[in-house]
Amino acid sequence: MRWSLSPDDPLVYTVLTRRLAAAGEGMLVDPYFKAEYLRWIVEATSIKRILISKKASAKERPIISVALGTLPNSHTIEVRATDDANLHDRRIIAADGSVQMIGTSINGIGRHETSMISPEPAIAKA
Template identity: 50%
Template sequence: MDYVPDHVLRTLWYIDLMARYGNPLPWGDVDRYAQQAVPRDAHRKSPFGGLGEIIGRDGMVIHRPDPVAAYLKGVGWVLEDSGVAKLTPAGRTVLVACGEAADELAAEDPEVADVALDPQDPLVYVQLTRRLQKAGAGLLVDAYFKADSLVWLIESTNLRRVLISSRQPRSERDRQTIAVALATVPNGSDVEVRHTADPSLHDRCVIGEKGDVQLLGSSVNGVGKHLTAVITPSSDISQVYRKKYEALWGDAAKVEPRPMQA
């Protein structure tokens, strides 16, 4: 549905998600979420994502999306009830009309199936976020994770551990940028990032809080650029991944938060 802006639809989905999992989104946080830039294919002026303007590949400045809370309330898609945002029947109809299957929205655990993340899909990061929500306070294994994705990780998922590689030529600079982001972005201290030079770190995966495993076809930085997939392996394969990467995590060095130098 081309006449519903992507960030409006993304916000509707997030309001619905938070309510269904018993953590309704405070009304004051609606625009904060809507205006948070997702980590798409762009180079940011700031050394970490989610703050200020971004510069696209063509060099044009892309401004933060417009606020949506007043609009959503005005058109009757969302209401403010006791200080929190709630989806109305009309808002849910918009979600369904924009491609969200009604039975998927109502399911207790809609993310059991594998999914392809198409870069042409304007909701590609919504799909990724929905899958990662399943992992709870789990571990993201992503050798190429960048500071640009940290704000999105904190605000849109419950993942609280990230394992990165320190073998790449630019890894030292990336770690320094992540260290600044951890000390600077809101709630950065909630996430622990560790790095390892072990050459066996090459696959991307998410190990859930309860031990479930999801395999990622690319780094989260690559979602939105290339066709990729999120796959749930069999239990025996999951056990191998879980054992391997929890061991690497235990031996890895912590990226210590570092305030930005004046």
């Protein structure tokens, strides 16, 4: 299945929020995640984990730490950074193990034409 996320769509974040909400208490993998989206994730979804890249987020990590310490209910979410150089693709891993791939980082949604896809099970497992 494929969902288009167009910058021309005034409801682009509604589509993305629904896809994240459908993941339940899953994980968002976004090496380039920005702290400014943390409140939205906490308030509008049930996502419990976010995985970011240490290299890509070096300047953002301290800001994320402050946000986690000050936002209401941010104690319900865990943000970890990996130094794995292979982490590049953005995806949502649902609580049930299903996977959705996102063509751009969350901070690019609404600025770039992109898509979300649900890959075949064998690809998702990899």
